[in-house]
Each structure stands twice: as C-alpha cells, then as structure tokens.
Amino acid sequence: MPATSRREFFRKAATDAAVAGFLSAGAQELCANPLGMPIGYQTYPVRAMIGQDFPGTIKQLADAGFQRIELCSPVGYADSGFGVIAKYKAAELRKILGDLGVKCESSHFDMKELRQDLAGRIAWAKDVGLTQMIVPSLGGPRTPTMDDVKRAADEYNKMGEQSAKAGIQQGLHNEGFELSEVDGKRTYDILLDLLDPKLVKFQFQVSTISRGYDAAEYFMKYPGRFFSMHVQDWSSETKKTMAVGQGTLDWKKIFTAAKTGGVKNYFVEMSLDLMQASVPYLRNLQV
Numbered sequence: 001m002p003a004t005s006r007r008e009f010f011r012k013a014a015t016d017a018a019v020a021g022f023l024s025a026g027a028q029e030l031c032a033n034p035l036g037m038p039i040g041y042q043t044y045p046v047r048a049m050i051g052q053d054f055p056g057t058i059k060q061l062a063d064a065g066f067q068r069i070e071l072c073s074p075v076g077y078a079d080s081g082f083g084v085i086a087k088y089k090a091a092e093l094r095k096i097l098g099d100l101g102v103k104c105e106s107s108h109f110d111m112k113e114l115r116q117d118l119a120g121r122i123a124w125a126k127d128v129g130l131t132q133m134i135v136p137s138l139g140g141p142r143t144p145t146m147d148d149v150k151r152a153a154d155e156y157n158k159m160g161e162q163s164a165k166a167g168i169q170q171g172l173h174n175e176g177f178e179l180s181e182v183d184g185k186r187t188y189d190i191l192l193d194l195l196d197p198k199l200v201k202f203q204f205q206v207s208t209i210s211r212g213y214d215a216a217e218y219f220m221k222y223p224g225r226f227f228s229m230h231v232q233d234w235s236s237e238t239k240k241t242m243a244v245g246q247g248t249l250d251w252k253k254i255f256t257a258a259k260t261g262g263v264k265n266y267f268v269e270m271s272l273d274l275m276q277a278s279v280p281y282l283r284n285l286q287v
C-alpha cells in the first residue's frame with residue numbers, strides 16, 4: 001500500500017474509532033439514565049433562589065447534571081418566587097434555558113389561574129414550548145363528598161379538552177384533596193375513574209408512599225394513565241425523605257413499572273443538597 005494511502009487508511013480508522021467511541025459513550029449514557037430519559041428537576045424547592053436569580057439558579061441545576069426542568073407558573077406561583085419569570089417574553093425564556101443546556105416541557109399551574117384565564121395560560125404554555133400543564137391539586141375540600149369529587153373531575157375534564165385542542169396535555173398531581181377519602185375509597189382512585197384518559201394524565205408524587213400510595217402499584221394497575229412523576233426516596237425506618245438511592249424504595253421496580261404506567265419524564269423534587277446527591281445514582285441506574 002502506498003505511504004499516502006496508508007496514512008489515509010490509519011487516519012480514517014482513527015476517525016471511525018473515535019466516532020464509534022462517541023456513539024458508544026452516548027448510548028451508555030442513554031441506557032444509564034432510567035427509562036433512557038434525561039434527568040429532570042422540579043424547581044419549586046429552589047423557588048427562593050429563582051426569585052433572586054433565575055438564570056443563575058438554572059445554571060446551577062444544569063451544572064449539577066439536570067437536563068430537564070419543570071417550572072411553576074409565574075402567575076399562580078408569583079408569591080413563591082416565580083413571579084420574576086413574568087418579565088421574560090416566551091422567546092427570551094426559551095433562549096435562556098436553551099443557552100444553559102436545559103429544556104422545559106412541563107410546568108405546574110394553580111387551579112385558580114386556570115379558572116380565571118385558561119386560554120391565556122394555554123397560550124403562555126405554547127409560547128414557552130410546554131407540552132404538559134400540571135395542577136398540583138384540583139383543590140376540593142379536605143373531607144369531600146362524592147358530588148364534590150364529580151364536580152372537580154367534570155371541571156378538569158373540560159379544561160383538559162380545551163388544552164388538548166391546543167396540543168397541550170393536562171395532568172394531575174396528587175396532593176391534599178387527592179389524598180382524601182370518600183365512603184372509604186381513595187379520592188385519587190375515584191378521580192382515575194372519572195377523569196378522561198385522553199384528556200387528563202397523571203403525575204405521581206413518589207413520596208406519597210408515606211401515606212400508603214405505592215408508585216409501582218399505581219403504574220401497574222392503571223397502564224397508560226401516567227405521563228410523569230416526581231421523584232424522592234423514602235426511609236421506612238426514619239420516616240424521612242432521602243436522596244434517591246439512599247432510602248428503602250426499590251427504584252428498579254418503580255422505573256420498570258413506570259414504563260407500563262406510561263411515564264414520559266420524571267423530576268427530582270427535593271432540597272438542593274438531596275437533589276445533587278441523587279444525580280450519580282440516577283445516572284448509573286439501569287432498568
């Protein structure tokens with residue numbers, strides 16, 4: 001083989017090996033993240049930091065290893081620190097996030113703001129690039145009647161219908177009202193029966209294991225009804241929230257069941273130190 005051809009051969013071989021190594025590393029990283037999804041973070045625990053320095057806080061999350069974030073609405077959560085986001089136009093907000101290497105496809109909204117201006121909140125979500133609008137709770141009474149639950153479900157189904165027309169999926173978290181009971185049955189289970197599967201999905205709060213709500217059980221019992229989850233570990237001994245992988249929850253079981261449940265993304269939701277401690281475990285968890 002001529003010297004020139006030999007040099008070309010080895011140069012091409014080296015390039016091919018580098019590309020293969022890059023692709024292999026990327027595939028390993030993809031497989032390492034459970035469900036092959038980017039690691040996400042719900043920003044509510046750092047709301048005070050966001051109120052002081054939104055770009056700086058997002059940069060800190062990105063540097064910690066989070067590739068996705070879930071916001072809270074600058075209208076419904078204005079008093080919690082998220083009002084500062086309102087000063088950015090949608091294009092500016094998307095650019096800030098993009099420049100910092102994170103993507104936002106989900107945000108929490110308060111039921112009050114959706115009742116007052118559903119069309120306007122949907123428009124904001126579309127402009128920011130969201131595909132999910134999630135409410136933490138439908139806000140019913142602490143001790144509801146069946147009629148209370150039916151009214152709440154009917155109202156939210158209608159909101160889900162309006163959102164679907166704009167290409168947005170509404171989703172329900174499980175807090176407060178949803179953790180109550182009606183006639184000896186969990187309100188959350190009743191809502192799973194009453195809410196339209198096409199119009200409303202669910203985002204499971206894993207820490208509700210402290211109240212007996214098992215994520216894996218719900219994912220398996222209601223396939224396809226979930227599209228997201230908030231991730232926290234839990235110690236059955238100390239009865240405290242822990243960094244993911246440091247508690248007693250079986251994360252392989254949870255993430256495996258999440259596939260059946262229909263989960264498309266997940267967000268760590270804990271204090272800054274616990275969420276940072278969760279990243280290495282999630283990066284190495286294979287399901």
